[in-house]
Amino acid sequence: MPQRPLGAQISHMLKARGVDVIFGIPGVHNVEMYRGIEEAGITHILARHEQGAGFMADGYARATGKAGVAYVITGPGLCNTMTPLGQAYSDGVPVLAISSCLDETSATRGQLHQMLDQAGAARTVCEWSEEARSASAAYHLIDRAFTEFATARPRSKHIQVPIALAGSLADDAPSILPRPAKPQPPQTQLTQAITMILAAQKPIFVFGGGAVAGADVVGNLLCMTGAASFTTYAGRGVVPVGAPLDFGSTLARSDSAAVFAQADLVIAVGTELAEVDLWRSDLGHNCPMIRVDLDPSVLVQGKADDLLIQGDAEAFLRALAISIPARVDNRDPCWDADVVTSARARWRAETDAERPGIVPICDALKDALPEETMFFSDMTQFAYVAKEIWDMPKPAHWHHPFGFGTLGYALPAAIGGKIGGGDQPVVAIAGDYGFQYTLQELGVAVELGLSLPIILWDNGKLKEIEDSMVRSQIAPNAVVARNPDFCKLAEAYGAASARPANLAELSEVMKKALAQRGPTLVHVTPEILGG
Template sequence: MTLQPLGVQISQMLKERDVDTIFGIPGVHNVELYRGIEQAGITHVLARHEQGAGFMADGYARASGKPGVAYVITGPGLTNILTPLGQAYSDSVPVLVISSCLDETAAKRGQLHQMRDQRAAADCVCAWSLEARSPEAAYSLIDRAFDQFASTRARPCHVQVPIDTLGAMAEAAPPPPPRPGYPAARFADVYAAVAAVLAAKKPLFVFGGGARAAADAIPDVLRQTGAASFVTYAGRGLVPAETPLHFGSYLARQDSAAIAAEADLVIAVGTTLSEVDLWRPSLGHTAPMIRVDIDPECFCDLAAQDTAILADAGEFLRAMSIAIPARTEDQAAKWDAALIRRRRATWRAEVDAERPGIVAISDALQTALPDNTMIFSDMTQFAYASKEIWDMARPGHWHHPFGFGTLGYALPAAIGGAMARAGLPTVAIAGDYGVQYTIQELGTAVELGLPLPILVWDNGKLGEIEESMVRSQIAPNAVIAKNPDFLALARAYGAGAEQPETLAALQDTVLAALDADSPTVIRMTCALAG
């Protein structure tokens, strides 16, 4: 049939654009979107809350490299997903939310799910939020979102369609158009960067999550230049752990600013060097900086001596690795590998002292888990420590709500990630308080039969907030909450439930959970470290 309801045509359009999974919750206002999902051959994952659906779409996008898609209803459905959209915006994740909207809001009041302006509400946490009042507009806006995902810094987008329009008959969407790519570096920029690096005595690279496309070129560039390197939390795995001049993901250590000040050239690739990367006002360098990014907004705070290069990190660094000759002996960089090893050991010891017990447990997990395990973590002290000391074997395999910093991310995002990586190991790590924000999504994981270990770090309180209060000389208040019996709760949902008593038992438990036919909640406490 050429003519079908618009809701059917939208699902078919998404299928033709390589969408195979949609997350969401049906309701009376968006039911027309559900008419064509099965016909299109798309899997729909029923979340228990729209917040969960948004985090699932985010996790799916991070794991697959494709846009995550969610369907929600008007009003509360959309407001419930705004937090995940804010997280996706902050962390540059391509998420497309399609919602229904009321046909008329100016002249009517008291309608079901009515908001004064839901489009504007979503616009606050998206690249854009727009209304399609015709089939042609819906198709155009959806393709606009996919174009932006393919060619600019990824940000979530929201398209809303009036209820009557969703149910009206419409022609099929046009075939997928050719997609633009990311901007390529100019030859002049590449050669200028090569010349600057070769002239520098102590060049320092900082790689962020935006440099993941350059993973194959980064080891060559570092070897050829003798440069030292840091990675942001999102960039972990880009530099092999055994690289002699690699400082790791310790940028947030305050004395890393002194190291940046030693450099006579800084090359920051695919990173905004934001507050949540540094936890101080600036990197600490005084030397010129070369900034490589696909987002021009990242160049707004550059100094007069700095260089801005608008380019895809992968193409830029691969071009550098081809263009740059190996350093001769008299050109060798002056970074001290032994000093770097000692500095990393000192930082690791600081993490262990600050968060007793976590380092040993984190090390045990890192030893046990396969290298291709993808981890989704929540805002929890266990993740804060592990993000510094856990050297990832490959990039893009530890995902965290970095910028927006929302609680409740790990479990639903891991569900989305597991859906994108069927047959590959996926793990969720959450704190005892944060996991309760979205614990109901455990039902979704059970329904899907996902072999998902859900590690719950249970210290019986909001530990990070308590420590912040103490540092601020505030008597700890409202940091102790009554926790449920997490193991009993897991069993009530039909999931596995374990509480290992030793590190060896933890390793065995996690590996067994990866082979199970349903998710397993694994409660961890400080007692595990002995």
């Protein structure tokens, strides 16, 4: 092929690597990146803000398992997308941001969009951030990103391309090379793990988001071992709904530590056991742990008698599912199912008491929505309750800004998820305050005609912060802000809106919203329970 400007070559390279959609905003600095998008057969989604573009790429990646790609400009464009990049890093989401950058900054000042260290700024929220100073370097960095997405824990990456280089002629990108497989658990450690599990009298599994790909064998594995289980919030859906010894996504309940104190073996699969999973310093166990993770930094947290396995969680679970039946038939339950049921009922009641009125709304929504519905939630009390009491029938179907914990995630991420999921039902859940961080992305959903219900939980304040202040004996301050008429605001963008008066109306509104073309803002307040 004849040479083409590097920006066009990059678009063709991305298409060859499986990229069908790019989210972004063009500007004078990155305009050359847009030269080849349509020619390459890639769809570009115009966000209303670079933060929205980053969250859309994140949602697309979570919904599809493919990399989400965002194009942003020098300086403020990259800065605006650093929050989504930080979220993707925290949650292990494959997001690649490609930005323009100034050709030279050391001897010139006062340039448009100039930063002191643009690549360094992005490096604070990405796994890595590098500048491509030649076409071959750009190609190498892109292939490096996609290889790492496929073989290691996926985290956000940033590549910046100098303005002049993006417009310069370049040869075609190299052919796609075979990618190595994810690290497999060593056979000796697998054998040791199986021996430990079968010798345990009260084993308990903890499944994280890294275990999602092996979810289809988990139900049988629990029956074969007689083990109890917990999931992290990201691991919801890995354990089949109704499993009799499943404690659910209730690790954050303080007295779940007493459950782990009874165990004689913990098997933690694909989870960091992070602060946002536990909200305490440790699980509470006094026994050995088998810990399986791709990320070696997670494994350094082990104790002397632990078995620490660096490898793919899916491969580990499938190996157990093959090897354990060869040694033993289904074991009798190692835990008392009645105790598990009682604990879950108690914790559900505690959740309802802590944030009253949300549990029955969750129950109504769960009954009204198809099992395959995918959710994208924001930092809001509604989501905090749902994450504990709403059992998911499928894994990787509820996405939340867990680690970084940013507001404004739900709407743009749901847009990206809906674009990636096609006909699959997708629902966004946001609070009245966080929704206003990125509400302008409603325009994208309207423009694309996305069937997207947006549940807006409006309690008229930053209720979680108010509750925290009260618990700390601080007079609530700066927790109430004047809200707009959200329904009129949605209609101004061209979206539909509804204010259901009761739970029965809410169910009907949701069914209608999923069936119609275009987004629907569903305004829900605590008063819905009195309707």
